[in-house]
Amino acid sequence: MPAFTAIIPHDNTTLAGFQNWVSGTSTYLSMSGLVRLQDYRTLVTTSIGLPSVANSASGFEIYTFNDGLQATAPAYIKIEYGGGSTTTKPAIWVTVSAGSATDGSGSFFGNYTGSNFNNQTSLRPTTPLLASTQTTQILSTSCYFSGDGTRIQVSLFTDVTLGTIFFGVERTKDTSGNDTSEGLVYYSNSGTAASTRSGIAFFPSGGMAKPAPQLETAFNGYFTGNSSTSYGGLIASSFLYPIAGNIRPPAHGMLLYVGADFATRAPVSQSLFSSNRVFLPLGTGSVTAQSANAANNNLHIAMRFD
Amino acid sequence: MTATTISVVYDNSTDAAFRSWASGVHNAILSLGWITASAAGQLNINTVTKPSASGHFPVYAVYQMNDALQTTSTSSSVYMRLEYGAGNAQTLPQIAFWVSPSIDSSGSLTGTSISNRRVIGGVQSPGALAYVSYFSGDINRVAVCMWQAQSSNGAGFFSVERGHNDDGTDNANIIYVVSGQAGNGTLQSQTLIVNPVAASPTAEVGFPCIFSTTLQSAPTHFELGFLFSAAVPLRGFFLNPSFCAGAYRTEDFYTAGNGGIFYITHYGAQQRWLALSSTASSFTVIQSSNARLCMRFD
Numbered sequence: 001m002p003a004f005t006a007i008i009p010h011d012n013t014t015l016a017g018f019q020n021w022v023s024g025t026s027t028y029l030s031m032s033g034l035v036r037l038q039d040y041r042t043l044v045t046t047s048i049g050l051p052s053v054a055n056s057a058s059g060f061e062i063y064t065f066n067d068g069l070q071a072t073a074p075a076y077i078k079i080e081y082g083g084g085s086t087t088t089k090p091a092i093w094v095t096v097s098a099g100s101a102t103d104g105s106g107s108f109f110g111n112y113t114g115s116n117f118n119n120q121t122s123l124r125p126t127t128p129l130l131a132s133t134q135t136t137q138i139l140s141t142s143c144y145f146s147g148d149g150t151r152i153q154v155s156l157f158t159d160v161t162l163g164t165i166f167f168g169v170e171r172t173k174d175t176s177g178n179d180t181s182e183g184l185v186y187y188s189n190s191g192t193a194a195s196t197r198s199g200i201a202f203f204p205s206g207g208m209a210k211p212a213p214q215l216e217t218a219f220n221g222y223f224t225g226n227s228s229t230s231y232g233g234l235i236a237s238s239f240l241y242p243i244a245g246n247i248r249p250p251a252h253g254m255l256l257y258v259g260a261d262f263a264t265r266a267p268v269s270q271s272l273f274s275s276n277r278v279f280l281p282l283g284t285g286s287v288t289a290q291s292a293n294a295a296n297n298n299l300h301i302a303m304r305f306d
Numbered sequence: 307m308t309a310t311t312i313s314v315v316y317d318n319s320t321d322a323a324f325r326s327w328a329s330g331v332h333n334a335i336l337s338l339g340w341i342t343a344s345a346a347g348q349l350n351i352n353t354v355t356k357p358s359a360s361g362h363f364p365v366y367a368v369y370q371m372n373d374a375l376q377t378t379s380t381s382s383s384v385y386m387r388l389e390y391g392a393g394n395a396q397t398l399p400q401i402a403f404w405v406s407p408s409i410d411s412s413g414s415l416t417g418t419s420i421s422n423r424r425v426i427g428g429v430q431s432p433g434a435l436a437y438v439s440y441f442s443g444d445i446n447r448v449a450v451c452m453w454q455a456q457s458s459n460g461a462g463f464f465s466v467e468r469g470h471n472d473d474g475t476d477n478a479n480i481i482y483v484v485s486g487q488a489g490n491g492t493l494q495s496q497t498l499i500v501n502p503v504a505a506s507p508t509a510e511v512g513f514p515c516i517f518s519t520t521l522q523s524a525p526t527h528f529e530l531g532f533l534f535s536a537a538v539p540l541r542g543f544f545l546n547p548s549f550c551a552g553a554y555r556t557e558d559f560y561t562a563g564n565g566g567i568f569y570i571t572h573y574g575a576q577q578r579w580l581a582l583s584s585t586a587s588s589f590t591v592i593q594s595s596n597a598r599l600c601m602r603f604d
Contacts, residue, residue, distance in 0.1 A: 213528040214518070222514045222544050231507040234542025241516045245531025 003146040003278070003305045004028050010138040010157040012088045015050040017137060018058075021090060022048055022081045024143070025156065026061060032147030034063035034077065048081060055127050057082035057093060066149035069171065073181035073203050074099055077152065077169055084131030090157065091131035094167050096186045098201040129195045130188055132163035142265075144280060146253075146305045150179055153253045153303045155282055158265075162191040166282065166301060168253040172200065172242070175249050177273030183210075185242050185251045187219060189301065200242050213244040219301070220247070221256040227298060228260045235261045237270065237279075237302065252277065255302040259284040267305055280305035307444050308338045309578070309603045313436040316427065316453050318397045324356035327399055328390035331439070331452070332367055335388075338443030343368040343385055345413025351390070363391030363402055368413050373446040375468065375478050381501045382478040385409045386448070386466050393427055401426040401452070405466055405483050407500040418498050418506055425485045426452045426462030440580060442550070442603045446476055449550040449601045454582055462487045463582075463599060465550035469497075469539060472546060474573030482539045484513055484551040493599070495551075497539040513537035514544065515553045517597055532558045534570055534579070534600070547572075549602055554581050556596040567603065578604035 008024040011017025023045035030036055043059030051058050057080035065075045080093040141163075144155045151170035157163045167188035171179040183202040189195050198219050202210035221238035229236035237257040239250030252272060262268055264283030269276050279302035314330040317323040329351045342348070345368045354365040366389040375382040386405050393400035403425040406415035415421070437453040449465035469480025479501045486493030495513035498506050515535035534554055536547035549572070559566045559581035566581045580603035 216518060218518075220516050220518060222516060222538055224514050224540060225511045226508050228508075229540060229542060231540070231542035232504075236540055236543045238544065243516075243518050243533060245528030246533060247516050247535060 001146070001148045001306045002032055003280075004031060004144070006143045006145065008141060008143045008156070010090055010132060010134060010136075010141045010160050010163055012051065012083050012090045013135075013137050018050045018081075018090075019046055019048055021156070022059075025079075025081075025154075028143070028145040029061075029063060029079075029147075029152065029154070032145045032152055033066055033149035034147060034152055035066045035149075037062040037064055037076070043081075045081075051083035051087040054083065054085055054087055055091075056087075057091075057128075063152075065151075065171075067171075067179070069150075069179060069181050073171075075169070075171070075184050076100070082128065084128055084133075086135055088135040089132045090163075090165070091128040092156075092165060092167075093128050094130065094169075094186070094188060096169050096184050096201050098184045099203040129197065130165045130167065130190045132157060132160060132165065132190070134160055134163040138163070144282075144303060144305060146280075146303065151253055151304070153305075155280075155303055158282055164282065165190045166303065168251075168303065170251055170253050173249040173252065177249070177252070183244075185240075185253075187240055187251070187254060189219075198240060198242065200244050200248070202244075216243060219254070219256055219299075221250075223256070223299060224258060227258065229258055230261060237261075237268075239272075253304040255279050256299050257281060257302055259298045259300050262300075262302065268302065277304060278306035279303065307442075307604045309440070309442045309580075310334055310337055311438050311440055313438050315436045316399055318356050318392055318399050321354075321356045324390075324399070325352055325354065328354070328365065331388070331390070331401070331450070334439075334441040335369055335443075335448060335450070338441060338448055339372055339445035340369040340386070340443065340448060341372045343370045343409055343413075345409060346411060347413055357392035357396055360392055360395050360398075362396070363389035363400075365390050366413065368409060368415070369448075370409075371446050371468075373476070375446070375476060379478065379501075381407070381503075383407050383409075384466065384468065384481055384500075385415055387413070387415050393424065399427040400424055401462070403464055403485055405481060405498065407481065407498070407503060417503050418500065420483050420485065420496055420498070423464075423485050423494070425464045425487055427487070440582075440601065440603065442580075442601060447550055447602075449603075451580075451582055451599075451601055463493070463551075463601070465548070465601065467548065467550045470546040470549065470573070474546075474549075474575070477546075480539065480541070480545065482537075482545075482548060482550075484537055484548070495537055495539070497541050497545070499541065507541050510540065512597075513548075513551065513553075514540060517553055518555060527558065532568075534568070536572065549573075549577075551602075552579065552600050553597050554600045556598050559598070559600070568600075577602060 060080040076097040078095040084091040153168040156165040187198040199215040242248040262281035281302040314327040389402040406419035408417040447467035464485035469477035481498040536552040539545040
């Protein structure tokens with residue numbers, strides 16, 4: 001279960017800077033266990049062009065998981081690299097497809113979800129949800145990657161206020177915490193409540209495509225309205241519980257916590273189905289778990305980090 | 307397991323009107339399996355006179371659970387005191403609510419407690435109409451929604467139960483209380499640590515639960531499922547969920563006036579729950595405009 005910390009500058013101001021964070025991200029995604037798919041339009045990260053138009057991507061990569069379920073329940077993760085409302089704001093689009101490869105030009109068939117969706121019928125708005133609000137080159141920015149071939153969790157530009165990009169993908173779980181071939185769980189945020197997305201893309205069932213449930217504009221978990229959960233030396237955190245009609249078993253890739261309860265970037269250990277897992281609190285200055293209707297405006301994300 | 311309804315007038319204007327609703331609540335709670343505790347000063351609720359002024363509570367009763375934990379261990383006792391009287395005006399019915407693991411000889415609840423919460427009524431104009439109220443419980447739990455169809459400031463809710471182990475059996479160390487008066491946004495949840503008695507965790511506005519906060523105009527229905535989340539106590543960490551109170555989405559169950567029944571599997575057993583109507587559910591369950599309160603109803 002590798003976990004990596006990388007210093008990758010936040011920089012869309014120059015071609016070299018853009019190529020640097022794109023290729024750095026690509027490298028660490030592969031190191032984290034994902035398999036890069038050879039799609040004929042997949043970019044060569046070292047030759048990708050600088051975004052020339054606002055809210056545009058200059059190229060994409062497609063990755064798959066590398067686990068025992070990939071053969072029968074293939075997962076595809078498309079990542080597009082580009083710029084936000086101005087070309088100097090680093091941005092990505094993430095699309096997750098359950099069971100359907102692309103048409104060779106990077107378009108998915110079947111059931112997919114991801115950062116590009118406002119809801120299940122409004123696909124890929126031009127404006128990327130996962131975009132920095134910062135336009136300048138910021139050299140000292142920590143990026144975190146964690147995965148093992150069955151999941152991926154990423155936090156880019158974590159030191160950049162309203163510049164952090166967080167996303168994760170993993171398989172749905174059964175009540176014992178095991179991966180299932182039912183679907184893929186997706187979650188992402190880039191520092192504002194409006195950018196929060198979580199959802200499930202289901203694999204076809206019985207030869208039939210399965211519709212997607214309503215995409216959530218929140219991270220669904222146990223919320224507290226108080227400024228701290230601390231009591232008797234104990235602190236509460238909540239896993240993300242995907243919703244597809246009813247509440248599904250929790251995802252393993254992130255925790256929700258109250259900002260005051262965890263020190264920023266100090267790894268914490270959390271028992272999960274009798275195994276200790278490590279999570280990295282991303283901090284109050286980076287991504288946020290809040291949504292327009294969350295019970296607490298001080299909720300934050302800790303990403304899986306082992 | 308008992309679920310019952312009563313229909314009583316929201317009215318303190320006469321002795322008979324006051325006795326009608328107060329004795330209705332009293333008898334309904336006893337019918338669930340709770341018993342009255344020995345305490346000095348408990349008057350006959352069927353003969354007591356109406357409140358004489360705003361804030362006057364002329365009669366009270368102390369109830370206790372009647373389960374094995376209550377009868378075999380004084381350190382795991384649960385007492386609930388209800389005072390019946392008047393709220394902001396003499397004519398406005400109100401219930402004041404206490405919960406504690408201990409009681410003194412005069413009927414006062416001692417130790418860690420929920421103290422004197424005004425959970426029902428007290429601010430809305432009285433009327434001649436009778437409103438349905440819901441009671442659900444057993445010898446070890448109670449959930450009450452009074453006057454749910456009364457306009458928002460008249461309805462109220464309270465529930466008391468023990469904490470639960472992973473298999474749903476009762477835990478002797480925890481009392482979990484949800485209570486509030488509609489309209490004031492004062493629904494509150496509280497974990498009481500009782501065995502041994504310790505300071506309580508900070509009370510929560512509303513209660514922790516998992517909730518869908520997106521697409522408020524759309525139901526959560528997907529295939530055969532819908533969103534239901536029981537309230538979850540906090541004690542530094544999240545404990546096992548409530549048997550008495552939970553949240554649902556307006557779009558999934560809303561039925562004006564009378565609420566709606568649904569069934570869920572909870573702790574491996576089927577339970578019957580009641581989705582309270584928007585009027586009675588206008589508490590702050592969570593800070594989401596489409597969150598509604600539901601109560602166990604069997």
